Amino acid sequence: MTNIDILIIGGGPAGLAAAVGAYEAGARDILILEREEALGGILKQCIHNGFGLHTFKEELTGPEYAQRYIDKVLSYEIPYQLNSMVLDISADKVVTCVSHENGVQQFKAGAIILCMGCRERPRGALGIPGERCAGIFTAGTAQKLVNLEGYMPGKKVVILGSGDIGLIMARRMTFVGAEVLCCVELMPYSSGLKRNIVQCLDDYNIPLYLSHTVVDISGKERVTGVTIAEVDSSLKPVPGTEQYFECDTLLLSVGLLPENELSEMAGVSLSPNTSGAVVDESLQTSVPGIFAAGNVLHVHDLVDFVSQEAELAGKNAALYVSSSEHTGNEPGFRQVVMGNGVNAIVPQKISATPSQDVRMMFRPRAVYKKAQIVASIGDTVLYTKKAKILAPGEMVNFTLSKVSLSSADVNEPLNVMIKEAA
Amino acid sequence: MINNSYDVIIIGGGVVGCATARELTKYDLKIALLEKSTDICAGQSKANTAIIHGGYDAKPGTKKAYYNVLGNKMFGKVCEELDVPHEWNGSLVVSFESDQDDKIFELYQRGQKNGVPNLGIIKHDEIMRREPNINPEARLALDVQNGGICCPYELTIAYAENAAKNGADFFRSSQVTSIRRENEAWIVETPSQIFSCKAVVNCAGMYSDEIHNMVSKDKLSIQPRRGEYYLIDKKYASAFHSAIFQVPGKMGKGILIARTVDGTTLVGPTAEDIQDKTDTRTTAEGLSKALAGAKITWPSLPTRAFITTFSGLRSHCDRDDFVIGKVSDAPLFFDAAGVESPGLTSSPAIGFELAEMVAQALNSGKNDKFDPIRKGIPKFRELSNETRAKLIADNSDFAKVVCRCETVTEAEIREAIRRPVGAVTVDGIKIRTRAGMGRCQAGFCTPRVLEILSEELNIPLEMVRKFGGDSKYVYGKIFEASEASHD
Numbered sequence: 071m072t073n074i075d076i077l078i079i080g081g082g083p084a085g086l087a088a089a090v091g092a093y094e095a096g097a098r099d100i101l102i103l104e105r106e107e108a109l110g111g112i113l114k115q116c117i118h119n120g121f122g123l124h125t126f127k128e129e130l131t132g133p134e135y136a137q138r139y140i141d142k143v144l145s146y147e148i149p150y151q152l153n154s155m156v157l158d159i160s161a162d163k164v165v166t167c168v169s170h171e172n173g174v175q176q177f178k179a180g181a182i183i184l185c186m187g188c189r190e191r192p193r194g195a196l197g198i199p200g201e202r203c204a205g206i207f208t209a210g211t212a213q214k215l216v217n218l219e220g221y222m223p224g225k226k227v228v229i230l231g232s233g234d235i236g237l238i239m240a241r242r243m244t245f246v247g248a249e250v251l252c253c254v255e256l257m258p259y260s261s262g263l264k265r266n267i268v269q270c271l272d273d274y275n276i277p278l279y280l281s282h283t284v285v286d287i288s289g290k291e292r293v294t295g296v297t298i299a300e301v302d303s304s305l306k307p308v309p310g311t312e313q314y315f316e317c318d319t320l321l322l323s324v325g326l327l328p329e330n331e332l333s334e335m336a337g338v339s340l341s342p343n344t345s346g347a348v349v350d351e352s353l354q355t356s357v358p359g360i361f362a363a364g365n366v367l368h369v370h371d372l373v374d375f376v377s378q379e380a381e382l383a384g385k386n387a388a389l390y391v392s393s394s395e396h397t398g399n400e401p402g403f404r405q406v407v408m409g410n411g412v413n414a415i416v417p418q419k420i421s422a423t424p425s426q427d428v429r430m431m432f433r434p435r436a437v438y439k440k441a442q443i444v445a446s447i448g449d450t451v452l453y454t455k456k457a458k459i460l461a462p463g464e465m466v467n468f469t470l471s472k473v474s475l476s477s478a479d480v481n482e483p484l485n486v487m488i489k490e491a492a
Numbered sequence: 493m494i495n496n497s498y499d500v501i502i503i504g505g506g507v508v509g510c511a512t513a514r515e516l517t518k519y520d521l522k523i524a525l526l527e528k529s530t531d532i533c534a535g536q537s538k539a540n541t542a543i544i545h546g547g548y549d550a551k552p553g554t555k556k557a558y559y560n561v562l563g564n565k566m567f568g569k570v571c572e573e574l575d576v577p578h579e580w581n582g583s584l585v586v587s588f589e590s591d592q593d594d595k596i597f598e599l600y601q602r603g604q605k606n607g608v609p610n611l612g613i614i615k616h617d618e619i620m621r622r623e624p625n626i627n628p629e630a631r632l633a634l635d636v637q638n639g640g641i642c643c644p645y646e647l648t649i650a651y652a653e654n655a656a657k658n659g660a661d662f663f664r665s666s667q668v669t670s671i672r673r674e675n676e677a678w679i680v681e682t683p684s685q686i687f688s689c690k691a692v693v694n695c696a697g698m699y700s701d702e703i704h705n706m707v708s709k710d711k712l713s714i715q716p717r718r719g720e721y722y723l724i725d726k727k728y729a730s731a732f733h734s735a736i737f738q739v740p741g742k743m744g745k746g747i748l749i750a751r752t753v754d755g756t757t758l759v760g761p762t763a764e765d766i767q768d769k770t771d772t773r774t775t776a777e778g779l780s781k782a783l784a785g786a787k788i789t790w791p792s793l794p795t796r797a798f799i800t801t802f803s804g805l806r807s808h809c810d811r812d813d814f815v816i817g818k819v820s821d822a823p824l825f826f827d828a829a830g831v832e833s834p835g836l837t838s839s840p841a842i843g844f845e846l847a848e849m850v851a852q853a854l855n856s857g858k859n860d861k862f863d864p865i866r867k868g869i870p871k872f873r874e875l876s877n878e879t880r881a882k883l884i885a886d887n888s889d890f891a892k893v894v895c896r897c898e899t900v901t902e903a904e905i906r907e908a909i910r911r912p913v914g915a916v917t918v919d920g921i922k923i924r925t926r927a928g929m930g931r932c933q934a935g936f937c938t939p940r941v942l943e944i945l946s947e948e949l950n951i952p953l954e955m956v957r958k959f960g961g962d963s964k965y966v967y968g969k970i971f972e973a974s975e976a977s978h979d
Contacts, residue, residue, distance in 0.1 A: 105893070155899075157899065166877060168880065168884070170891050174880050174884065189936065190932070192799070192935055193933065195799060195800070199775045200773055202803075204959075204964060208935045210935065211939065214939050215939055215965075215966060219953075221967075221968070221970065222968055222972075223965065224967070246970040246971065247970070247971065285776065287773075291959075291962040
């Protein structure tokens with residue numbers, strides 16, 4: 071068993087930034103465990119541009135963005151281990167891993183930062199009816215086949231779901247010579263970024279069918295067609311509205327699920343709302359010394375925010391291992407309550423006297439026009455901002471000052487809500 | 493055309509065909525098994541409820557009752573010999589309404605007549621004590637202590653591997669197109685080969701009527717009956733200890749909740765008679781029926797935890813029973829036709845008795861060299877760290893986890909391909925190793941599995957298929973593929 075101060079599970083954008091954050095906060099005994107053969111995580115296959123506008127004020131591709139952080143990790147000489155799959159994390163922070171080079175290994179960590187990312191929701195989780203043929207891929211799997219392996223997963227494509235990966239793949243499949251017939255979205259709005267709708271669908275005349283879903287998949291061996299139908303306000307297909315598209319491929323971009331199987335092994339409490347860990351403002355989970363950041367904590371739209379969040383987790387993990395005593399949650403936590411229109415908020419609890427300003431992130435439950443975001447404790451409004459439009463596809467974030475938080479009674483919850491226009 | 497001469501040809505590589513092949517290798521006979529699909533275990537045997545049935549359900553005096561009870565008794569030993577995961581966790585048949593109570597007593601009586609050991613009836617409090625997640629409306633339950641669960645694909649594959657080890661030849665992608673009698677022998681044709689043999693055993697499942705009707709005037713008819721299922725994430729493995737049945741109806745055993753040996757939970761099946769013997773689609777109506785039915789047993793069923801849906805076809809025979817044994821108007825032709833549920837449980841008994849009948853008819857002696865033991869592919873996910881380290885020391889491919897959700901290593905996948913009657917498709921890998929069967933449903937591992945199959949089978953990646961026919965994943969390299977399509 072090897073002792074490590076800070077063990078980071080995952081070498082994607084979150085893991086890399088967490089390592090940088092920890093290092094810059096003074097930690098030196100750090101190790102990143104990455105299951106794939108290179109650092110960078112999902113960014114490796116995101117060869118389109120649009121990354122880094124917030125962080126670097128320029129437009130980078132996914133691999134370029136990842137490289138900025140990889141370069142930092144290398145310049146700081148932070149150790150990392152590739153081809154290393156973590157099999158188990160115990161509550162006392164013993165991590166079991168299997169690696170190509172070193173076989174089965176065990177580490178005893180002072181602090182752990184969970185940066186495992188997320189996975190795509192598969193067909194079966196939605197119960198999409200139809201034949202069980204080849205030619206049905208999640209958008210990310212198709213993206214890997216095209217961008218990393220150089221293979222053509224389909225020629226005539228229908229996309230279900232308008233998540234960002236689905237939108238990006240609509241454009242990508244068009245670039246490599248496929249015909250993308252349409253993108254079909256169950257909800258009356260897209261779950262992707264507005265800029266992706268414009269740049270990936272509109273620019274290529276790919277129709278987006280809102281309030282539609284796939285009701286049947288045809289094809290005994292390979293997909294031969296897909297039937298879509300309109301849905302009513304309760305999201306049930308409306309009989310008589312079916313349209314059939316002859317195609318050989320169905321791509322699914324129907325949601326991302328944080329990969330928290332290891333977190334659960336360690337006894338970390340999860341939020342049914344985010345499917346990620348319940349954390350405080352330092353991104354510490356319910357298990358002392360275990361932190362979480364990035365898409366394993368909650369699914370982000372922009373990698374810039376993943377990096378920022380993970381750097382914070384890294385910094386706090388460094389503080390955790392350098393402080394001599396951990397008395398747990400003795401000061402108590404203020405609960406965060408999701409009011410009207412607020413979904414998937416992080417953090418879910420805030421220390422009585424936070425040591426830093428607190429960034430709050432959440433997703434609007436629906437589309438709201440001319441609305442107002444309000445955060446308050448009792449009658450005291452801590453934050454308010456007007457917004458022309460709020461949508462589930464665009465995460466909202468704002469910062470609360472530690473001073474205003476510290477001055478209120480910790481037993482009073484923080485309420486966050488969207489005030490709709492009258 | 494190649495000429496292949498055998499003592500016995502088995503038609504059909506499902507659990508009954510493979511069990512029969514293995515039992516026949518106990519005799520001094522030259523055996524071949526012909527399977528129409530690209531791989532064995534491609535029909536009913538791969539999509540069913542994976543239950544070792546107690547034997548209380550079938551009508552007394554039927555072949556279903558006889559083979560179920562006998563198969564159940566033989567099951568444990570077969571699984572031990574062949575290293576097949578199974579568990580005797582019992583079954584409960586539960587009444588939720590007062591007018592169903594009589595049926596519980598009726599099933600108890602029926603089970604007694606069928607010779608099912610250790611049957612009991614338990615009441616509400618005991619049901620709730622054993623199964624705290626069951627609908628509290630539960631009234632009475634038939635307590636089937638000899639009920640269990642097993643891995644149906646591993647059993648089928650294990651039978652085949654053991655049969656191959658003991659000398660049986662397997663021909664896949666070999667659909668039988670004609671059978672005729674010539675010079676005291678059977679001539680069996682497939683699109684690419686002609687076989688001759690002394691005896692034929694028809695284990696063709698859904699198509700056992702068509703095979704039977706090629707040689708007999710006493711016609712059979714198989715009705716495909718489709719059942720749709722949901723599969724629940726292994727996170728809920730402890731929700732139910734036993735398999736929970738509802739009171740059976742005319743079409744089958746009703747919707748049940750059954751944990752699998754791998755920790756996932758099956759919910760289903762529906763029962764719908766259909767026309768097309770290949771129609772394994774799932775439907776919105778079927779799935780909602782399965783769900784509504786399952787909620788009677790499990791009101792708080794976690795619909796968010798579904799990882800997939802599937803459907804399986806049962807081959808329901810117009811005789812309303814299994815058709816097992818000699819065909820009266822065709823010499824040395826044997827049927828195992830119309831084998832639907834409880835076919836999996838019955839398979840050791842059907843295989844054993846059919847082999848005995850064939851061997852007697854051919855006057856064959858025992859095969860002294862028969863080895864009953866088959867070891868499964870090591871399951872990395874279930875091993876201790878010490879054993880894992882040992883395996884890795886011998887073969888570093890054990891350190892390469894390909895399927896994250898089920899922790900399946902590259903070594904396991906390569907071995908699944910290299911074994912006798914090994915995997916030749918992605919689905920073949922899946923049923924032999926569980927790669928792709930977990931909660932991401934092959935999202936992450938597909939590209940690597942395609943590469944390994946391409947390497948091991950020495951075929952281009954664009955030729956790697958999910959199962960048979962045109963079930964390919966990719967159309968070649970980008971740009972090359974799209975240019976080709978515009979030719």
